[in-house]
Amino acid sequence: MYSFKTVIMKKDTHLSLVRVIALTHLIPAGIYAQTTVLHYSVNDTDEATVTGGTVPGAGTSPDGTVAFGTLTLSDDVPTEGVPAESGNRSMVFSLTQAVNVPGTQQLSNEAVVEAGGFTYEIWFKWDGLGNLNALIDYAGTEKFRMNSSGILDFNFDSGSGPQELSTEVTVDEWHYAAIVFTHDGEPIDEVSLQISGTMTWYFDSNEPVDTVPVTKDDFGDSLNRTIAVGGHPLGFGADFVSGLIYEPRVSLGALEVNELLYGGSSGEELEISSLVYDANPADPTVSLTWNSRGGKNYVIEYSRDLNSWDEIDDAYPSGGDETTFSHHFLPDFEDLVGAERLFYRVGEAE
Structure with a gap:
């Protein structure tokens, strides 16, 4: 293939x-086309750019805008599964920052159907604080999040709801997580306006943990919002992340294992x-x-x-x-x- x-x-x-x-x-x-919606990769040379409010995009990714707070960088970065071409700095989130990608409705049902799915990937190091810790959040609805007890889940909001991914999040340790939504090929339901498929997730490796059936509705699309890293796109207080984030990436397309960042793909x-x-x-x-x-x-x-x-x-x-x-x-x-x-x-x- x-x-x-x-x-x-x-x-x-x-x-x-x-x-x-x-x-x-x-x-x-x-085989569907795959598009990088966002991929932030930062180095020591980007410090002034980031504190000034812009997070550099990697490859074809647009730059992100620090929509809330002031973002700084750290030389604390993960080493397990990290591609050689990755940045040498992580981003520091302290319950006041979120990085928004330009545009809106990037993961609309129409776009997801055309691409065959979507993929979220991220390395994160949680410090034990925060409430919802929205690591990656489309429109406030489809979000990678971790509650104050360290339970990582992915929420399809009014679609199939939250799916618990791991209870193994250790404070002050680096973790990699990814979810891949694969569309089932069926058209958007004319009544519910939902699309269906499966969600496969990965935790600290590029070996899939499990796959479950899920549905995504159009509620997030109707809100006409963007995708945020480190919080809610509108800056809702409960959603801000506390900890470090490294090489977050969102792709239109259901990525195969060898296309994930973990294990060496530069993206x-x-x-x-x-x-x-x-x-x-x-x-x-x-x-x-x-x-x-x-x-x-x-x-x-x-x-x-x-x-x-x-x-x-x-x-x-x-x-x-x-x-x-x-x-x-x-x-x-x-x-x-x-x-x-x-x-x-x-x-x-x-």
């Missing part, structure tokens, strides 16, 4: 070269950054370059029409942080020399 990035290429008959005319997601049947989306066509008649070649991960292999395919795909290589080795592949048309792909359009896609091999 692969998640592909596609570059659309078209032959320019005037310049006799192939040029990029669009860059887009293309996904095989049964950076694969992007084809360069494409060059060499029209030399003796050796016509298309060269693709994309960001990659060391030790991984990549599947490379081409198409003439975006419907039928042919494999060029099913295990092309990574070049490290960046990989370049050259597709030589001769001798094995001679029929492509006169093609008016070619489409390429690259995916990380399982």
Whole structure:
């Protein structure tokens, strides 16, 4: 199962070269597009930016806004399961701060259905204080939270309600937690306006703890609010977190185990950054370059029409942080020399 990035290429008959005319997601049947809604990653060099009210977003994530209080950073960070590319600072929450991502209705039922689900991930270190401790909170309804007794749950509000995830939260210790909501493929119910599926959760590992059936309604969507980290989007006092938060991420899409942050995934989306066509008649070649991960292999395919795909290589080795592949048309792909359009896609091999 692969998640592909596609570059659309078209032959320019005037310049006799192939040029990029669009860059887009293309996904095989049964695989949904995945989008990072928010992912905050901070380093020691971000101290002034964060205290000034902006939390840097990682990769394609937008920056967050410190909507309440003043946020500071700590050099106390987790070590278990943390990707090498992660930040070297955590965020300090003291019952007065929340970080909001721009926009509203990011996890609307329509968006979740289109993406096939959603995923919350976070490392946190609780100091034993606080009431609801809303670690990640969409609209005040779908929230990752921990009560004053240290019981971690995920609440679907007026959907299927709270689901207890763990009673093992230890004060002053780092924990990783994630929930993955997988939509069941059914349309939004016309009467209840709910969507249904399953929720799988993870605690201190990338091994699933359990999976249960759940429902999500549209109440949070109707409130037209955003997603907050460390509290309620509107700053409700009972929801503020007390403790440290590290590398929080929300994704549209039901992430697979190997796509979670825990265990090494940086969360950076694969992007084809360069494409060059060499029209030399003796050796016509298309060269693709994309960001990659060391030790991984990549599947490379081409198409003439975006419907039928042919494999060029099913295990092309990574070049490290960046990989370049050259597709030589001769001798094995001679029929492509006169093609008016070619489409390429690259995916990380399982």
